[in-house]
Amino acid sequence: MCLQVRQLILAASSLVIAGASPAFGQGSPVSVVGDSTLPSLVAEALARNPTVAQRQAAVRAATLRIRPAGTLPDPMLTLGVMDLVLPHFQFNQSDFTEADVELSQEIPWPGALGARSGVVRGAAAGARAEEGTLRRDVTTAMAVAYYRLGYAMTALETLRHQRDLLDAAVQLSTTRYATGAAPQSDPLQAKLARDRLRSEEFALESERVAALAAVNALRNRAPGATVPVIRIDPAAVHAGVVPQLATDSLVALALATHPRLAARRAAVDVATRTIQVERLGARPDFTxxxxxxxxxxxxxxxxPDFFSAFVGLRLPVWAxxxxxxxxxxxxxxxxxxAASLRDTELQLSREVTETAARVQASQQRLALLVDGVLPNARGTVESVLRSYQVGRAEFLTLLSVEDARYRAELEAVAVxxxxxxxxxxxxQLTAGETQP
Known part of the structure; x- marks a missing residue:
């Protein structure tokens, strides 16, 4: 029996030591900023997303309306006969009888057509800017869903590794309790930890399904369609961190390049040109x-036949x-x-400032976790394990420090x-491109 207990201790020790070491880089590739999977998903979403297609159609429709807005109204052709002799409507019994062909053309006041086409041209520019904004939003939404899916997949893999360790811990503590070498609380605590882990697995699986559905919805595919996912390695992500520009510079870039502001400027231009259209509408048109x-x-x-010419003038008496x-x-x-443009500038500046602060905070947290928390957690597990093997640490302490290591790894992946x-x-807030 003592030999069996010793073998179980050695087996559990190997699992704990494996758990204390990084759970990444053991087969499948790991995710770093700029991996090739996300750009391909973004490209597919931009090509297949129905909302993007709708905005593109709106841009084409607005562009096609520019030329008609600046074109003269259609001329009017009138055919008629006048002064027929009654009661038999005789055509050649009076010198007043004649057959008329009349052609009339309405001519707006000079500049009116150009002003109208300018309004429509501004609307088309606004539609293009709205499309650009949507493309950035789709890119951001895809990145959020993709990395959420990557977190869920990586967390599930880490959790399953932890579950294997707890299974061994349950077996070890149960055997030691059966031999009288450990109290009954040891196997109960191990089973409790394993059951809690099982509950967390259900939640992570639900998050994985939701993230997968979000990715597939953006690329117009079935919710359960397969998506290639690269695991997230916090150490690799930390190694790829590059310094960011100052917040003021990022805000200036956003204000200069973001299409959301271009859309608001187009709205200001449309409203300004509409003033000119209405002012010219108070001028007389010609016919x-x-x-x-x-x-x-x-x-x-x-x-002899007759020829007549007329010039008509619309009188804007109700202008x-x-x-x-x-x-x-x-x-x-x-x-x-103009007020909406200013409000959008303020909102965009706030979003850039907040996002830059979150990026910096994530960099700092990631550095702390990778360089400090995780090595310390793994070292603590190894130290407590050695003490437990010689009877100088309790089993509950070993479970506690192992759970702390596991939580630290999950936190690092989440960060x-x-x-x-x-x-x-x-x-996406600061660059002129739509690719991540």
């Missing part, structure tokens, strides 16, 4: 009319009730659009995943 009148032969005499008020409304819209997500978000 040019040409008429040819054919006169039939009557009373054995060929009457004070219509166009002037519409121009005032456009001025109010312009003021509101590494959050750092990579926040870094992509910061790049």
């Amino acid at each position: 040019l009319t040409l008429r040819y009148g054919y006169r039939p032969r009557a009373f054995n005499f060929n009457f 004070w009730r219509k166009q002037h008020r519409l121009a005032d409304a456009a001025r109010v819209d312009s003021t509101g659009a 590494a995943a959050d750092y990579q997500s926040q870094l992509v978000m910061l790049r």
Whole structure:
């Protein structure tokens, strides 16, 4: 029996020592910032996402409306006959009878067509900027979902490794209790720790399914479609950390390049041009009319044909009730659009500042975990294990320090995943590109 206990102790010791060492770099690749999997997923999402397709269609539609907005109205062709003799509608019994062909063309006040096309051109620019904003949002959402999935997968792998260790601990403590070498509380504590781990596994599996569904929804695929996932290695992520620009510089980059501001500037431009459209609408439009009148032969005499030309003028006598008020409304819209632009600038500056702070905090936490917490936790486990083997440490103490090591590894993975997500978000806020 003593030999069996000794073998169990050695087996448990090997598992604990394995658990105390890094659980990464043992087969599959690990995730670092800039891995090739995320850009391919982003490219697929931008190509297949239905919301992106809808915004692209809106851009095309807005662009196609530019030329019609600056085109003259269609001319009017009128055919008619006048002064037929009653009661038989005779055509050649009066010298007043004639057949008319009339062509008229409405001509807006100079500059009106250009102003209208300018409004539509501004709307098209706004649509393009909205598409650019959406592409950045999709890129960020994909990064968040992808690294969330990577965290869940890595955490599940770490958890299963920890479960194997606790299974051995349960067997060891049960055997020692059966031989009278350990109290009954030892196997009970080991089983409790294992059951808690099982509960955490259910939660992590649920998070994995949710993250996988989020990734697949962005790329327009079934929720359970396979996604290649690279494990997250906190040490590798920490090694790839590069210094960031100062926050003021990042804010300046965002204000200069982000399409969200371009969309608001386009809205200001549209409102400003609409003022000009309404002001020109209060000016008189012209109508040019040409008429040819054919006169039939009557009373054995060929009457000469007629040609007429007219210039019409629309009198904006109600402009004070219509166009002037519409121009005032456009001025109010312009003021509101300018306020919205300023609000967006403030929001964007705040987002960049907050994201930069989170990136810096994640860098610091990751450095502390990788360089300090994890080595200390692993060293503590090894030290307590040696003391336990010679009877100078209790089993509960060993379980406690091993659980602390396990929690530290999970925290390091979570911080590494959050750092990579926040870094992509910061790049999308400040860069002119849509790829992470």
